[in-house]
Amino acid sequence: xxxxxxxxxxxxxxxxxxxxxxxxxxxxxxxxxxxxxxxxxxxxxxxxxxxxxxxxxxxxxxxxxxxxxxxxxxxxxxxxxxxxxxxxxxxxxxxxxxxxxxxxxxxxxxxxxxxxxxxxxxxxxxxxxxxxxxxxxxxxxxxxxxxxxxxxxxxxxxxxxxxxxxxxxxxxxxxxxxxxxxxxxxxxxxxxxxxxxxxxxxxxxxxxxxxxxxxxxxxxxxxxxxxxxxxxxxxxxxxxxxxxxxxxxxxxxxxxxxxxxxxxxxxxxxxxxxxxxxxxxxxxxxxxxxxxxxxxxxxxxxxxxxxxxxxxxxxxxxxxxxxxxxxxxxx
Numbered sequence: 001x002x003x004x005x006x007x008x009x010x011x012x013x014x015x016x017x018x019x020x021x022x023x024x025x026x027x028x029x030x031x032x033x034x035x036x037x038x039x040x041x042x043x044x045x046x047x048x049x050x051x052x053x054x055x056x057x058x059x060x061x062x063x064x065x066x067x068x069x070x071x072x073x074x075x076x077x078x079x080x081x082x083x084x085x086x087x088x089x090x091x092x093x094x095x096x097x098x099x100x101x102x103x104x105x106x107x108x109x110x111x112x113x114x115x116x117x118x119x120x121x122x123x124x125x126x127x128x129x130x131x132x133x134x135x136x137x138x139x140x141x142x143x144x145x146x147x148x149x150x151x152x153x154x155x156x157x158x159x160x161x162x163x164x165x166x167x168x169x170x171x172x173x174x175x176x177x178x179x180x181x182x183x184x185x186x187x188x189x190x191x192x193x194x195x196x197x198x199x200x201x202x203x204x205x206x207x208x209x210x211x212x213x214x215x216x217x218x219x220x221x222x223x224x225x226x227x228x229x230x231x232x233x234x235x236x237x238x239x240x241x242x243x244x245x246x247x248x249x250x251x252x253x254x255x256x257x258x259x260x261x262x263x264x265x266x267x268x269x270x271x272x273x274x275x276x277x278x279x280x281x282x283x284x285x286x287x288x289x290x291x292x293x294x295x296x297x298x299x300x301x302x303x304x305x306x307x308x309x310x311x312x313x314x315x316x317x318x319x320x321x322x323x324x325x326x327x328x329x330x331x
Contacts, residue, residue: 010185012258013063013098014240018191018251021217025191027240028059034172034184036263037102040302046117047081047104052172052186053150054086055102060168060190061128061154062088062098063259070131075153077145079122080110084150087300089264099264101300118149126153128161158192165193167222171230187233189243191225193218224248265301272296272305273312273320281315 172186
């Protein structure tokens with residue numbers, strides 16, 4: 001098997017269905033996406049692990065949203081790790097890649113390097129937010145932080161907010177292929193037990209041969225998922241399709257087209273200007289540096305922006321290109 005064939009599943013999310021168990025799911029493999037997310041910041045090992053877990057969950061959960069929608073995970077706590085935020089931007093058109101970004105805010109002085117990373121978040125909440133774009137109603141679901149991992153929080157969210165039994169098997173960390181340097185990789189499987197009335201469930205003609213109680217099906221799938229190994233999840237030597245056959249061959253996994261994902265940020269100068277448009281000229285002056293500029297940094301991608309104060313706020317007197325605005329008062 002060539003190196004190319006081993007790694008062509010990287011940065012993809014593969015949807016699948018287990019027809020004989022009324023279960024749907026996804027397999028995610030992240031390589032370059034996760035590497036780029038973490039390369040934007042000099043995080044400690046604990047922060048990197050939590051951001052990696054959040055990004056992997058975002059890829060697995062976000063794959064179901066529609067074109068041009070946005071799904072976000074927000075983890076907020078009262079501990080040294082204050083915020084972990086990720087975004088999944090649905091493809092702009094069918095066949096295009098989705099985009100993922102992530103970021104964390106923390107108090108470095110309060111971090112305990114010997115403590116479990118999840119415990120460093122403290123009391124707080126795990127939220128899923130969906131933005132359907134212009135004309136759509138935003139959605140937000142929240143559950144408390146519990147269970148010892150972000151994956152456990154996500155399982156609780158689906159049980160409480162969506163009434164869907166959900167399981168995750170995740171693995172992430174730095175690995176090294178022959179002749180290459182250390183890189184972050186992540187892989188995971190997500191499975192959900194679908195009600196028989198769900199439009200996602202299709203009944204195969206020979207299902208009668210495999211009839212059993214829904215609870216038994218779900219328990220069996222969970223038992224099989226527990227047998228997965230970390231290297232099978234992360235890859236690249238085991239293809240997701242081979243992994244599904246190894247885990248669920250009796251359930252006859254049926255796969256659908258894989259969704260490619262890539263690192264992507266939507267920050268732009270115009271968006272910063274729009275954010276600052278609610279401020280007066282007096283407010284803008286308080287934001288101005290001694291060098292006479294207003295600066296802004298994107299927490300997700302590290303982009304640095306500089307603006308002339310006169311071009312910002314609802315009392316701006318200059319256009320972005322420096323030309324005077326018609327009707328503006330000039331001092």
